[in-house]
Amino acid sequence: MEERDSYAPSMIRMWRVLRTTKEMCMDRGYQMIEEDITMTLADFAAKHGREDGEPDRSRMHFSAQPSEEMVRKYTVPPTAKEPNPVPQIGNIWVEFNSDENVGLKQLRDFMQHLVNGAFYSGVMVCTKPMTGMALRLLRGAAGIEEGPKGGVEVFVEQDLLVNITKHELVPKHVLLSKEEKDQLLKRYRLKETQLPRIQVSDPVAKYLGLRRGQVVKIIRKSETAGRYASYRWAI
Numbered sequence: 001m002e003e004r005d006s007y008a009p010s011m012i013r014m015w016r017v018l019r020t021t022k023e024m025c026m027d028r029g030y031q032m033i034e035e036d037i038t039m040t041l042a043d044f045a046a047k048h049g050r051e052d053g054e055p056d057r058s059r060m061h062f063s064a065q066p067s068e069e070m071v072r073k074y075t076v077p078p079t080a081k082e083p084n085p086v087p088q089i090g091n092i093w094v095e096f097n098s099d100e101n102v103g104l105k106q107l108r109d110f111m112q113h114l115v116n117g118a119f120y121s122g123v124m125v126c127t128k129p130m131t132g133m134a135l136r137l138l139r140g141a142a143g144i145e146e147g148p149k150g151g152v153e154v155f156v157e158q159d160l161l162v163n164i165t166k167h168e169l170v171p172k173h174v175l176l177s178k179e180e181k182d183q184l185l186k187r188y189r190l191k192e193t194q195l196p197r198i199q200v201s202d203p204v205a206k207y208l209g210l211r212r213g214q215v216v217k218i219i220r221k222s223e224t225a226g227r228y229a230s231y232r233w234a235i
Helices: 009-028 041-048 068-073 104-116 132-139 178-188 203-208
Strands: 062-064 092-096 121-126 152-156 172-175 215-222 226-234
Touching: 009 041, 009 092, 009 121, 009 203, 092 104, 104 121, 104 132, 104 152, 132 152, 172 203, 178 215
Parallel strands: 092 121, 121 152
Antiparallel strands: 062 092, 172 215, 215 226
């Protein structure tokens, strides 16, 4: 068992933040190395620590590729008009920003890095919430011509100290592909607007990176039925 008392609180904090961030990427469908997720505190300190015992966030950045299953879920079914649809997903870049205040400059620099590196999307993890002006730019990031196709997501370190999906009260959420969504609506003769809704700002929706229009299957435990499923439309 590790002697956590020998490590600075900031080191322990960032070890947990990195682990949750990589679990989040894996749960979304990105290819992750198991050893990175199960990394011990001692290994984290050796790999990402500075000589003064503090974590070096600049060493924590990483990229990931979507798995075949993730590509399938983010590719619309082929049609006569579009026989070879392009997947609406790609490589992701995750960066841990150490600045006390993250504003327009940091966000624009981050977006430029994503474009230069041909990343489809990016996640920035900040020590504190972004400035109001940066947040306004962020909301339209996916629509900015010079920005990454998949947009930018921002998390605060505090929100990644614990993996919320591991809490016993949080049911399992499974993203449906476009084809599975269409089959669901056809089976129950529904329009997507008739489904119960989930905000993309919901903590679990944000963890999974849900986009507006997507549908998730929520699997809950039941004392009588064992398990039952419900569906939510992301707005």
